[in-house]
Amino acid sequence: MVVDPPQKRRASGFRRVRDQRDLRPHVNPRPGGRRVDAAGQFLSPLRQLTTNIIDTYRIANPQFKYESATNPRRVLTKPSKPSHNEGYDNEDYDYILYVNDWLGTEEGHKYLILDVLGQGTFGQVVKCQDMKTHDVVAVKVVKNKPAYFNQSMMEVTILEMLNTQCDPHDEHHILRLKDSFIHRSHLCLVFELLSSNLYELIKQNQFQGLSTQLVKVFTAQLLDAMSILKDARLIHCDLKPENILLKTLQSPQIKVIDFGSACHERQTVYTYIQSRFYRSPEVLLGLPYTAAIDMWSLGCIAVELFLGLPLFPGTSEYNQITRIVEMLGQPPSYMMEMGKQTGQFFDSYVDMYGRKKYRLKSLEQYSREHNTNEQPGKQYFKATSLPEIVNGAPMPAFKTGRQGVEMEKELNNRQSFIDFCQGLLNMNPIERWSPQQARLHPFITGEKWTKPFVVRFSSSFSSFH
Structure with missing residues (x-):
C-alpha cells in the first residue's frame, strides 16, 4: 500500500512570497485607536511616548501642566x-x-x-x-x-x-x-569667549618654561595692549598670567582680561592691589602709584613665561619685599621716605656720615613685631641675580649640524631678554620703562642685541608727563 506524504501545513500568519511586491510592508493608513498630530499624521506609540509625551500626559490627566522650570537641572x-x-x-x-x-x-x-x-x-x-x-x-x-x-x-x-x-x-x-x-x-x-590662560599654558608645559621666541610673541602683544591703556591713562592693577588668555589653542594670539580692579591714573583710591607675586615695590611700600605698576607686573610675567616658575613667589608681603631686595637691592631713598608701609618692613638708622639709611627687618624681628610665624619661603632658583637665573635655564635642543649657530643666537636672545626685563624690573617707577619705550627694545623688534638698551630722554619725558 502506497501512502501519500503528509502535506506540510503553512504556519499561521505567514504568506507565500511570489515576487518582490509581496515583500513590501503593509501599513494601515488609519490604525484604530491612534491619535493624530497637528499636521494630521497618525502618531506611532514611540512618538506618543517621546516627542508628544506632554500631550499624552494631558489626555491621561486634563489637569496636567508642564513647565520647563520643573525640569531637573545640574x-x-x-x-x-x-x-x-x-x-x-x-x-x-x-x-x-x-x-x-x-x-x-x-x-x-x-x-x-x-x-x-x-x-x-x-x-x-x-x-x-x-x-x-x-x-x-x-x-x-x-x-x-x-x-x-x-x-x-x-x-x-x-x-x-x-x-x-x-x-x-x-x-x-x-x-x-x-x-x-x-x-x-x-x-x-x-x-x-576665549581659551586657556597663560598660567594653564605654563602648567601644561610641566613648568619647564617657554622659548624666548614665544615669550617675545606674547610680550609684544602685551606691550601693545599696555600702550593703549597708558594712552588712556588707565591702570590694569592686576596683570598676571591668569588674566592673559589665548584666543584659541591653535595660535599664540592673546587678550588681556579682568578689568575689575582697573582705575584711572587720577583715581588711585585702593592701596591693596595687584596679586602678590606681581605686586610692585611702590605698592608694597604704600606709595602713590601710576601705570608703571603694570610694567613691573609685565617684567615678572615675562620672566615667569621663560622660566616656568614665578620670579618672586612671596608667601607674604614681607616675604615678597625680601625676595625683591635680595635680587635687586633696596628701593631708592625717596621711596623709603615717602612709603607709608616702609616702617612695616625696614628699620631706619643714621650711618657714620649722618645720612639716614634703611635696613630690612630680620625674619625674627618681623615675626615678633607682627605676631606672625613668618617662614623663609621656598627658593626656586639657586642663583640670586636675574642674569644668572636666566642664563642658568636649560638650553633647548638644537638641530644637528647647526648647534654652534643656534647656541650663539640663543645666548644673544637671552642677553637681550635679561636687558629687557631689567628695564621693566627697575625699582624706581620714574625710571621704569613705559610700554612705548619697551616696544623699541631689540628683544621686541628682533634686532641683534649688542649693548644695553638706553631710552632717549625725549621719549622718557613724554612718557612720564
Whole structure:
C-alpha cells in the first residue's frame, strides 16, 4: 500500500512570497485607536511616548501642566543652598546657577547657561549661548553686594571706553565686552569667549618654561595692549598670567582680561592691589602709584613665561619685599621716605656720615613685631641675580649640524631678554620703562642685541608727563 506524504501545513500568519511586491510592508493608513498630530499624521506609540509625551500626559490627566522650570537641572553654584534674594542667592550672595537656566530678558538678549567657567571673590563666570545670535559667550555674574556691583560698573565703563574709543577695530589684544544687564539684582557682563590662560599654558608645559621666541610673541602683544591703556591713562592693577588668555589653542594670539580692579591714573583710591607675586615695590611700600605698576607686573610675567616658575613667589608681603631686595637691592631713598608701609618692613638708622639709611627687618624681628610665624619661603632658583637665573635655564635642543649657530643666537636672545626685563624690573617707577619705550627694545623688534638698551630722554619725558 502506497501512502501519500503528509502535506506540510503553512504556519499561521505567514504568506507565500511570489515576487518582490509581496515583500513590501503593509501599513494601515488609519490604525484604530491612534491619535493624530497637528499636521494630521497618525502618531506611532514611540512618538506618543517621546516627542508628544506632554500631550499624552494631558489626555491621561486634563489637569496636567508642564513647565520647563520643573525640569531637573545640574546646579553649577557652590554652595547651592538658597539663603538670600528670595532664594535666588546662596549664603555668599552668589546667584544660584543651573544648566539650561536663562539669564537676561525677553526684550534684550537671552542667554542659555551651558556650564561654569570659573568662580572668584567677585562672583561667577559661566559659558552661555546667546539665543539671538547663537554665539557662545562668557557671562560674568557679579555677587549681589554693593561693593562688587559698583566695581563691576566701573569695569563696564572702562571696557566700553576701551572697546569703542581706544580699540574700535579689536586690534590691540583687549577683551571685548558684548553686553551688560541686571538679572534678579545681579549685574551680568557678557564677554567674548576665549581659551586657556597663560598660567594653564605654563602648567601644561610641566613648568619647564617657554622659548624666548614665544615669550617675545606674547610680550609684544602685551606691550601693545599696555600702550593703549597708558594712552588712556588707565591702570590694569592686576596683570598676571591668569588674566592673559589665548584666543584659541591653535595660535599664540592673546587678550588681556579682568578689568575689575582697573582705575584711572587720577583715581588711585585702593592701596591693596595687584596679586602678590606681581605686586610692585611702590605698592608694597604704600606709595602713590601710576601705570608703571603694570610694567613691573609685565617684567615678572615675562620672566615667569621663560622660566616656568614665578620670579618672586612671596608667601607674604614681607616675604615678597625680601625676595625683591635680595635680587635687586633696596628701593631708592625717596621711596623709603615717602612709603607709608616702609616702617612695616625696614628699620631706619643714621650711618657714620649722618645720612639716614634703611635696613630690612630680620625674619625674627618681623615675626615678633607682627605676631606672625613668618617662614623663609621656598627658593626656586639657586642663583640670586636675574642674569644668572636666566642664563642658568636649560638650553633647548638644537638641530644637528647647526648647534654652534643656534647656541650663539640663543645666548644673544637671552642677553637681550635679561636687558629687557631689567628695564621693566627697575625699582624706581620714574625710571621704569613705559610700554612705548619697551616696544623699541631689540628683544621686541628682533634686532641683534649688542649693548644695553638706553631710552632717549625725549621719549622718557613724554612718557612720564
